[in-house]
Amino acid sequence: MELVEEILNGDFRAIAKAISMIENDGSEKEELIDRIYPKCGRAVVWGITGPPGAGKSTLVDKLIEQERINGKKIAVIAVDPSSPFSGGAILGDRLRMQEHATDPGVFIRSMASRGHLGGVAGATTDAVKVFDAAGFDLIIIESIGVGQTEIEIIEVSDIVILVLVPGMGDEIQALKAGVMEIGDIYVINKKDHDGADKLEAEVNYMLSLKEGDQTKNPVLLTSAIHNDGIKNLISEIQIYLKNIQESMELQKKRKTRIKQEIKQIFSGKIMYEINKKINTEIMEEWAEAIYNGDISPYSFINKKVQTFLKEQK
Amino acid sequence: MTKKVRVLIAKPGLDGHDRGAKYIARALKDAGYEVIYTGLRQTPDSIVATAIQEDVNFVGLSLLSGAHKELFPKIVELLKENKADDIIVFGGGVIPDRDISFLKDNGVKAVFTPGTPIADVISFIEAQ
Numbered sequence: 001m002e003l004v005e006e007i008l009n010g011d012f013r014a015i016a017k018a019i020s021m022i023e024n025d026g027s028e029k030e031e032l033i034d035r036i037y038p039k040c041g042r043a044v045v046w047g048i049t050g051p052p053g054a055g056k057s058t059l060v061d062k063l064i065e066q067e068r069i070n071g072k073k074i075a076v077i078a079v080d081p082s083s084p085f086s087g088g089a090i091l092g093d094r095l096r097m098q099e100h101a102t103d104p105g106v107f108i109r110s111m112a113s114r115g116h117l118g119g120v121a122g123a124t125t126d127a128v129k130v131f132d133a134a135g136f137d138l139i140i141i142e143s144i145g146v147g148q149t150e151i152e153i154i155e156v157s158d159i160v161i162l163v164l165v166p167g168m169g170d171e172i173q174a175l176k177a178g179v180m181e182i183g184d185i186y187v188i189n190k191k192d193h194d195g196a197d198k199l200e201a202e203v204n205y206m207l208s209l210k211e212g213d214q215t216k217n218p219v220l221l222t223s224a225i226h227n228d229g230i231k232n233l234i235s236e237i238q239i240y241l242k243n244i245q246e247s248m249e250l251q252k253k254r255k256t257r258i259k260q261e262i263k264q265i266f267s268g269k270i271m272y273e274i275n276k277k278i279n280t281e282i283m284e285e286w287a288e289a290i291y292n293g294d295i296s297p298y299s300f301i302n303k304k305v306q307t308f309l310k311e312q313k
Numbered sequence: 314m315t316k317k318v319r320v321l322i323a324k325p326g327l328d329g330h331d332r333g334a335k336y337i338a339r340a341l342k343d344a345g346y347e348v349i350y351t352g353l354r355q356t357p358d359s360i361v362a363t364a365i366q367e368d369v370n371f372v373g374l375s376l377l378s379g380a381h382k383e384l385f386p387k388i389v390e391l392l393k394e395n396k397a398d399d400i401i402v403f404g405g406g407v408i409p410d411r412d413i414s415f416l417k418d419n420g421v422k423a424v425f426t427p428g429t430p431i432a433d434v435i436s437f438i439e440a441q
Contacts, residue, residue: 012366013395013397015366016367016368019368020319082347083342083343085343087345088343088346088348089342089347090339090342090348091347091350091367092349094351098355098363101355101359101362107366108366109366109367110349112317112347114317
């Protein structure tokens with residue numbers, strides 16, 4: 001596979017093609033990932049999440065700017081939702097990052113969620129591997145603008161930066177149960193807007209209720225558009241990463257991630273086999289039998305499962 | 314998952330009018346394409362770099378400033394230089410009829426002037 005060599009050499013066109021192949025679930029995807037995997041494991045992955053309009057893309061833009069000064073090679077995966085109606089998407093996150101478009105040390109890729117729930121795309125995990133193998137030091141994943149339960153960003157990143165904004169009123173209350181719990185670092189952006197201090201106090205209060213002696217989660221104020229608070233944020237990120245590395249929490253996190261991933265691949269493949277077996281015709285037949293009351297659902301299905309498993313041996 | 318058509322809609326040069334570009338971006342989204350939108354005042358270099366990183370099938374350029382004869386061919390040329398001339402370039406905006414053949418001779422595959430029904434753009438994309 002010529003593409004593999006080109007990716008390892010950091011060729012932008014090859015990287016872009018590989019990500020499309022992953023997104024389209026092409027037949028060569030698995031071989032590609034298997035071939036590049038030995039070169040993975042060096043990059044650090046930051047996940048940026050938060051509600052729509054919180055300023056995530058602008059923040060990412062400034063993080064790129066600062067980390068470029070620090071000499072890092074950076075890849076960004078910016079996820080936006082696909083339309084559930086047309087399947088199309090408008091991917092506009094990179095609009096805020098276009099200043100870095102021609103920087104040879106920055107690769108920005110927009111990704112549509114393509115029906116995947118959870119705030120990232122199905123292709124995100126494998127795209128991270130491509131960037132990692134291609135020699136990027138830092139990979140930033142920007143999730144879609146999240147609501148309450150789109151928390152899959154924790155399964156793809158080493159650290160989660162949750163971006164909030166003042167003025168969302170009761171929505172913050174609503175966020176408390178899902179997304180509000182996933183931040184490693186909490187950023188209150190648009191700090192020059194009314195209510196930033198109040199929100200800061202609320203977040204701090206919420207965090208103080210967290211049980212156990214976990215690592216303390218910093219709460220920081222920024223104004224991304226004015227490039228205010230960015231350096232501080234980066235140094236907090238570094239401290240946090242260093243801490244979780246020393247406490248072996250990072251290694252644990254990464255292993256958990258691998259577990260999740262292999263489980264997903266495994267069940268995906270099993271599902272594929274199952275779907276091959278249970279076509280509409282068979283379904284029709286089974287439903288008919290159960291509908292007529294000839295058989296009861298559980299005993300019937302249990303028998304079918306046994307037969308299916310025997311066939312797989 | 315199936316292969317999705319990806320289209321970059323870009324506005325090169327000094328032109329602050331993006332209503333047309335936004336309209337077409339929305340329409341293409343509704344047609345089921347993944348549309349990458351870069352915003353205003355992009356250089357040919359940044360458009361080409363974006364097209365490559367995003368691995369798009371099409372670049373749609375919108376320009377109302379009159380600099381299309383300069384900027385459109387420049388982008389086609391840069392794509393070729395970067396071995397990305399498989400990416401199809403089309404254009405739109407206030408473009409006089411007499412310039413259209415010049416643009417087509419210089420690698421712009423199609424030009425859509427104001428008032429073109431969106432269905433024409435979609436059938437152009439589908440035909441490629």
